[in-house]
Amino acid sequence: MRPFVIRRPKSLDEAQDAARERPQDGVLRAGGIDLIDRMKEGIDAPAELVELRGLADETGELMRALGPAGDGMQVGALVTLAQLAAHEGFGAARAALREAAGSAATPTIRNAATLGGNLLQRPRCWYFRHADLVCLKKGGTACLAVSGENKFHAILGGGPSFIVHPSTLACALTALDAQVEVRGAEARTIAIGELFLTPKQDARREHTLEPGEVLVRAILPKAGDDQRSGYAAVKEKQSHDWPMAEAAVKMSLQSGVMTDVRVVLGHVAPIPWRSREAEAALEGKPASAALFAEAAKAALAEARPLRDNAYKIPLAQGLLREVLHRVAGVPLPE
Amino acid sequence: MPDDSKVTLKVGFAEQLRDIEVQLPAGEPKPWDARAELKVVGKPHPRVEAPLKVSGAAKYTHDIVPQGALWAAVLRCPHACALVESIDVAPAKSQPGVAAALALVKPGERMIFAGQDVAAVAAKTAEQAEAALQAIAVQYKPEAFVIDTAAAMQDGAPLVHRGKVEERSTEGDEPGAGGSAGQRGNVRTSPSMKKGDAHKGLRMAKVSHEATYTTQVHTHSALETHSIVVQWDGPKQATLWCSTQGIFSVRDEFAEIFELKPTDVHVHTEFLGGGFGAKFGASAPGSRMGFIAGELARQAGAPVRLLLDRKEEHLCTGNRPDSRQQVKLGAGANGQLTAIHVVAHGTAGIGTGAGVGRNAFGVYSRCPNILVESHDVFTHAGPATAMRAPGHPQGAFALELALDELAKKLKRDPLDLRLAHDEHPVRRHQFELGRKQFGWDEGKKRAAALRDKQARVRRGFGVAGSIWGDFGRGKAVVATVSVMRDGSVEVKNGLQDIGGGITTVVAQVVAEVLQRPIEAVRVRLGDSELGPSVGSGGSVTTASVTPAVRAAAEAVKTQLTALAAKQLGRKPEEITWSEGQARAGSKSIAWAELCKKIEGEAIVATGTRPETYGAYPVKFMGGNSYQIAGVQFAEVSVDTWTGVVTVERVLAIHDCGKVMNPLTARSQVQGGVILGTSYALTEQRIMDRVRGVMLNPNLETYKIAGARDVPRAIDVVFTPVDTGANNTGAIGIGEPATIPTAAAIACAVHDALGVAVRDLPLTPDRVLAALGVVPARGAS
Secondary structure: OOOOEEEOOOOHHHHHHHHHHOOOOEEEEOOOHHHHHHHHHOOOOOOEEEEOOOOOOHHHHHHOOEEEEOOEEEEEOOOEHHHHHHOOOOOOOOHHHHHHHHHOOOHHHHHHOEHHHHHHOOOOOOOOOOOOOOOHHHOOOOOOOOOOOOOOOOOOOOOOOOOOOOOHHHHHHHHOOOEEEEEOOOEEEEEHHHHEOOOOOOOOOOEOOOOOOEEEEEEEOOOOOOEEEEEEEEOOOOOOOOOOEEEEEEEEEEOOEEEEEEEEEEOOOOOOEEOHHHHHHHOOOEOOHHHHHHHHHHHOOOOOOOOOOOOHHHHHHHHHHHHHHHHHOOOOOO | OOOOOEEEEEEEEOOEEEEEEEEOOOOOOOOOOOOOOOOOOOOOOOOOOHHHHHHOOOOEHHHOOOOOOEEEEEEEOOOOOEEEEEEEOHHHHOOOOEEEEEEOOOOOOEEOOOOOEEEEEEEOOHHHHHHHHOOOEEEEEEOOOOOOHHHHHOOOOOOOOOOOOOOOOOOOOOOOOOOOOOEEOOEEEOOOEEEOOHHHHHHHOOEEEEEEEEEOOEEOOOOOOOEEEEEEEEOOEEEEEEOOOOHHHHHHHHHHHOOOOHHHEEEEOOEOOOOOOOOOOOOEOOEOHHHHHHHHHHHHOOOEEEEOOHHHHHHHOOEEOOEEEEEEEEEOOOOOEEEEEEEEEEOOOOOOOOOOOOHHHHOOOOOOOEEEEEEEEOOOOOOOOOOOOOOHHHHHHHHHHHHHHHHHHHOOOHHHHHHOOOOOHHHHHHHHHHHHHHOHHHHHHHHHHHHHOOOOEEEEEEEEEEEEEOOOOOOOOEEEEEEEOOOOEEEEOOOOOOOOOHHHHHHHHHHHHHOOOHHHEEEEOOEHHHOOOOOOOOOOHHHHHHHHHHHHHHHHHHHHHHHHHHHHOOOHHHOEEEOOEEEEOOEEEOHHHHHHOOOOOEEEEEEEOOOOOOOOOOEOOOOOOEEEEEEEEEEEEEEOOOOOEEEEEEEEEEOOEOOOOHHHHHHHHHHHHHHHHHHHHOOOOOEOOOOOOEOOOOOOOOOOOOOOOOOOEEEEEEOOEEOOOOOOOEOOOOOHHHOOHHHHHHHHHHHHHOOOOOEOOOOHHHHHHHOOOOOOOOOO
């Protein structure tokens, strides 16, 4: 690892000044989980890290906030996954976020990893992470997964890069219609969907933040009494692994009828993949096992697998069915 | 003790005990047999070194920092195959902190795997050493390479080796395995194992089964990576600290490299963070670590620490070869096997040793016609080396799963089919024991019911057998036991404790003989100056070391008895020992009092172990040693919607002769089951076939089972056997414990689904493919 300097600003202004001083090789740091990994692997070698966890101003306070905000909720960017997983204020309505946070990585990592870092981490693709290989994301001319080992790559929305988005929280937050607040030269609040970039928009980057911009918090809108949500992932290894697919679902459930349905799949596409096809199949209909199977089929109808990842189609279907059963309270078949 | 005495030993297992006569060499104590009443040996005792390990006080090679020590780093070839056109290490020498730099290849040399040694530097800090590597200028001319085992077998595939290949074998390899019967292209044929006429047996068969089974490359991934610290004490003398399974193999290789006398090389391995077969000699299988550290230290005039990182550990320190096994089984109308024929190909990368072990040939020996043919296929990847029961887990997986598929065609219970063909009385006893204890018959019915109604979550039951030999080595170990005037007891030997718990077992043996508390016995191991010993490989440690330790302790006791006789005014043969006191009639002398009478500092005696002299009740093929038996049962659940396999329970029933310490023995079996589960479900080296590099050289995407992946219950049952092998009755367990695990799990998955997943690891993509739900394009 290249030696580096770490700065610990007390205010957002200081942090942004520091970041602007070294636009090329300075970088913001929170939990450091992904960043330090990349530095150890030789993928990134910043000369200066700007530590965000010491911010003591109003922005710092917002970044550590976790709880009600107006008629919704806020989750600061510095809140750790462990805090999210243990938080009791999510209820059944926002259970997807709690379940997602508790499923990621390991207890040790969850104690350090933050919401902001989880949303903005770089892809886990083994070509991107290989120091000796130059893939599309690192300035190369092709996504190496296409001709290479693509078991864990995208089946939806891929091309020219076939990464899958690594953020577990993104999947849950998308299902919960979250917004994120960003502060740079100016403050802005955007729908979480606008945070992410498809590879067709920009194959080199995964999010829309500009240098010097800081993700401050996520805001969850008001949830009705009948709102339910849930999240699950399928992994090869049950202790510390990246999912092969994830599913997050939100709905309002009245007398067994589902409305305001959100279906989001993770680790199948370069962005958290909202399936409007599945949502349409479910919206306004009574929950049933047969309907879930149909919706799951619809969710993957547009999948275009590579050589080694067609298994993700039945796997994601099975997973989505499980989550739908659980969230809607329809017993799973034995 | 009289010379060359004949003794009667009670040997056997369970209710099947009998007396045999054994000729003992001079000085050999009478073996502990089924009649022996032992107070310390065979009782659970926590590891004596546990407090040091859990407190962090134990010093591993990675913790050794001699004064002024430098860090070494190695530049590794990024290409699978390339000619070195030029190399210049001079620029590295002027980098900050650098004390020495070394080219390890010459222009014109061909590199044959990504990860091969190219150059090395030593610098004051690890970061400086890493940075200096970047200054080394190397020009490569990349050449065609082949990574995929099947592709490497094709005519016209790029040749990995241009000449005849020398086999490299270590103490981790199974005695008698290996050898060559010819080489063509990238394919090197091993000698076949043959009995009867398998082709004829297949022609005679009324029911037959044929399928191809594959297994993956598995890396050792010991927690402590390969590491060596070299300090020159003079131009021809060196002290080494090395994370090794074989202290003397390190000493001898280092002495050979630098033309030293072995006795002038002093090697320490006080603690060792695992080896699994990959840590023999001063070098790693794919990296000249001993030369690099030694030469850098020589040039720099300072001690050098060469500690590999996790990536290097995956690339160049060995692995378990993959396999592609075509299995043909035939059975008569009565369900008796007429033939077993296995044709195996596997890649050990640029190395050798991709055979598939003894399972197909040795376990179901009532089959009259067996042919096992195996071939090494060279590929441009890091060399394999012995890994816990070399070949056996691969061979067990293919054979046992094929047997289950045949049993299905025969409409026969898989356990009955096994019992009908296994001649080993202990393994038969274990199969029967497990049938009851595991709830086999009821479990199979439950599995069938879930299968029949196409349940979402299925259950399955599987069983597999283990075969290994008692390779305990004679005349290799010299142990020293001392009793000091202050009454303290010390035992010394140049052995390393790989983690299995031999330190504690050695203390138990001495405590047993001298009737001292275990805590009063100081065990000193891990130092080449403490007397000859064996490498920890081949499951030989306990069987080789404890008899020598016992012989030394008995020799000391003989001298103490003579001393007591003198003190009590009796003849030595009148002296008896109980609770640490020497007695004769009504007279006695306590331990502390007796020790004060020792003339000089101490009574010191050495002991050795003769060659194995008993192998009851079954010999291992072609040898004069006992065939170690074991069986494992597995229960799995399989989610048919997601393809996830969960191992619910494993019952491991093993024989390891006389169990020395049930706690440490149980721990070894649990470790074997966990390793086998990890191999069955998740571990897999992933190579990019286009670019020739490993894609998962870490512990994140190279997936080793974690707490949630290991079986929810691992029950270990020992079926003690007195084989008459040696004076403590110990035989090995390290390897047998991992042989049948993956096979039993794969059989259980077959039971759950009704179709076999014929490829390891049993990942969700393969389970879904076996269920027929993966769209045609992309089944991996």
